[in-house]
Amino acid sequence: MDIFWSISRWKPVLRRLPLPISLRLEYFLVHHGFDRLNRPQTLTEKIMHRRLYDRDPRLPPLTDKVQVKEYVTEVLGPGWVIPNVWVGETLPPRSHRNWPIPYVLKASHGSGWNIFVWSPEDQDWGRIEATAERWLRRNYGRETREWAYTQIKPRRLLVEAFMGTDRVAPPDYKLFVFNGRTALVQVDTGRLQAHRQFFYDTNWQQRNISYVCPFVPGDIEPPQSLSEMIWAAERVTADFPFVRVDCYEIAGKPYIGEMTFYPNGGQIPFQPESVEQELGSLWPLDSATSRSGTQLMLEKTRAASAHKTSVLRSPSK
Numbered sequence: 612m613d614i615f616w617s618i619s620r621w622k623p624v625l626r627r628l629p630l631p632i633s634l635r636l637e638y639f640l641v642h643h644g645f646d647r648l649n650r651p652q653t654l655t656e657k658i659m660h661r662r663l664y665d666r667d668p669r670l671p672p673l674t675d676k677v678q679v680k681e682y683v684t685e686v687l688g689p690g691w692v693i694p695n696v697w698v699g700e701t702l703p704p705r706s707h708r709n710w711p712i713p714y715v716l717k718a719s720h721g722s723g724w725n726i727f728v729w730s731p732e733d734q735d736w737g738r739i740e741a742t743a744e745r746w747l748r749r750n751y752g753r754e755t756r757e758w759a760y761t762q763i764k765p766r767r768l769l770v771e772a773f774m775g776t777d778r779v780a781p782p783d784y785k786l787f788v789f790n791g792r793t794a795l796v797q798v799d800t801g802r803l804q805a806h807r808q809f810f811y812d813t814n815w816q817q818r819n820i821s822y823v824c825p826f827v828p829g830d831i832e833p834p835q836s837l838s839e840m841i842w843a844a845e846r847v848t849a850d851f852p853f854v855r856v857d858c859y860e861i862a863g864k865p866y867i868g869e870m871t872f873y874p875n876g877g878q879i880p881f882q883p884e885s886v887e888q889e890l891g892s893l894w895p896l897d898s899a900t901s902r903s904g905t906q907l908m909l910e911k912t913r914a915a916s917a918h919k920t921s922v923l924r925s926p927s928k
Contacts, residue, residue, distance in 0.1 A: 618878060626754065633756055634663050641878050653887035657853070657894050658877030662757055669851075671762035673870045676719040677769055683867050686847050693859070693866055696770040702743055705736055713773035716743065720763040721751035727803075729778055743768055757873045774861050778803065782831070784840060784858040785871075789893035791849040793841050797822070798831060813841060821882040823875070836865040843867060853894045 618625070618640050625633045638646040638659060651660045672678040680692040696710050697703070698719075716726040716739065724746050728734055746768070752760025775781050785797040795818070798809040807827060810820040815833040819826055834840060843865060844856035855871040881887050 622754075625756070630756060631663060634659055637756075637878065641880065651896070652891050653880065653884075654890040654894065655877040655880045655887060657891055657896065658873055658875075660896065661853075662873060662877065666758060670759035670872055674759040674872060675763045676717060676869065677767055678719075679870055683847055687843055687867075691843060691865070691867055693771050693774060693868065696772060698767055698769045700765050700767050701747070702740060702768060708734075708736075710770050711772060713778075715771050715773050717769050717771065718743075718746040718751075719767040719769060720760055721746060721749070722755075722760075724751075727773065727778075729773075755873075755876055757876065759872055774859060774866075781859050781861060782834070783868075784834060784860065785874075786841065786844040786856045786858060787853075787890065788844050788848045788851075788856055789853050789890075790851075791845050792893075793845060794890060794893055796837075800831065818886070819883075820886055823879060826882075834860040834865070835863045836860050840865040852896075 618637060621636065621640060625637060628636065634648065635646045638648060638656075641655070646659075647656055648660050648663055651657045673682055677695070677698055680695070683692050696714060702708070710728075712731065713727070713729045716728070718724040726739055726742060747766050750761060752758060752762070773780075780802050783799040783802060785799065786793050787795040787797070793813050796811045796813065796815075798811065800807050800809075806824055807829070808822055808824040809829065809831055810818040810822070811833070812818065815837070817830060840858050840860070844858065844867070847867065847870065848854040848856060853872075855874045856867060857869040857871060859866045859868055881890070
């Protein structure tokens with residue numbers, strides 16, 4: 612994709628720049644124009660605005676792939692998350708890795724860091740150990756400039772049972788929830804093979820939308836548990852202006868996988884543009900969020916500088 616190609620090309624530079632400058636350059640690469648991050652209108656602009664300003668202390672634990680399951684269970688009760696087979700800060704000795712196959716090894720503090728083990732032959736422990744150690748050394752949030760990930764401690768590994776069949780992942784239902792109301796359902800199929808995306812409203816009327824994947828004609832049946840899925844997603848996000856809740860349905864039962872606060876980092880706009888405007892209008896920004904993060908840091912810096920100047924100017928005793 613051209614957008615990701617452009618940003619990937621600039622990543623070494625973006626990581627070294629101060630956050631406000633980095634995000635404004637990123638905005639230029641995505642939108643091919645000057646930024647509106649101080650007065651964002653569209654969904655992707657508001658996701659970038661969140662990256663720049665929002666330092667809500669609730670975000671890190673709900674971004675953590677281990678802690679979010681505890682939160683969902685606390686709010687909804689048991690049975691709503693895929694259980695962890697194992698969790699730890701380092702891989703256990705090889706003799707203790709008797710996890711039921713198939714399974715997925717993940718990192719709690721990153722996104723897209725997955726190792727799928729379909730058979731005993733896939734357990735190349737040298738490769739798996741090297742990859743896991745690399746994950747634990749990396750600061751995903753610093754690389755992507757997504758604050759919540761930088762605050763996840765400790766960094767952990769986790770193993771989940773693979774819930775698909777024959778190496779095919781189950782459909783991924785991503786619910787875009789604004790102030791406790793679901794506005795859009797994104798359905799991803801064939802994520803490990805031929806990836807396709809479909810978009811629906813809550814009445815399962817299809818929307819002609821392109822996002823990560825181009826729009827292709829076609830239709831899929833709604834999940835049996837759609838109403839329960841929507842209810843659960845709205846319940847766990849009731850106190851947030853915007854969250855994407857990633858769900859699955861296994862044998863007719865809904866599960867919540869993750870809560871996503873920075874979908875694609877705000878780097879991929881919906882098409883057509885009217886969808887961006889529509890979704891952006893559902894996310895009002897309050898003054899507290901707008902002033903958090905970098906802006907408050909700048910205010911503190913100015914205050915400290917003013918204090919230092921006053922001290923230097925004051926007569927010595």
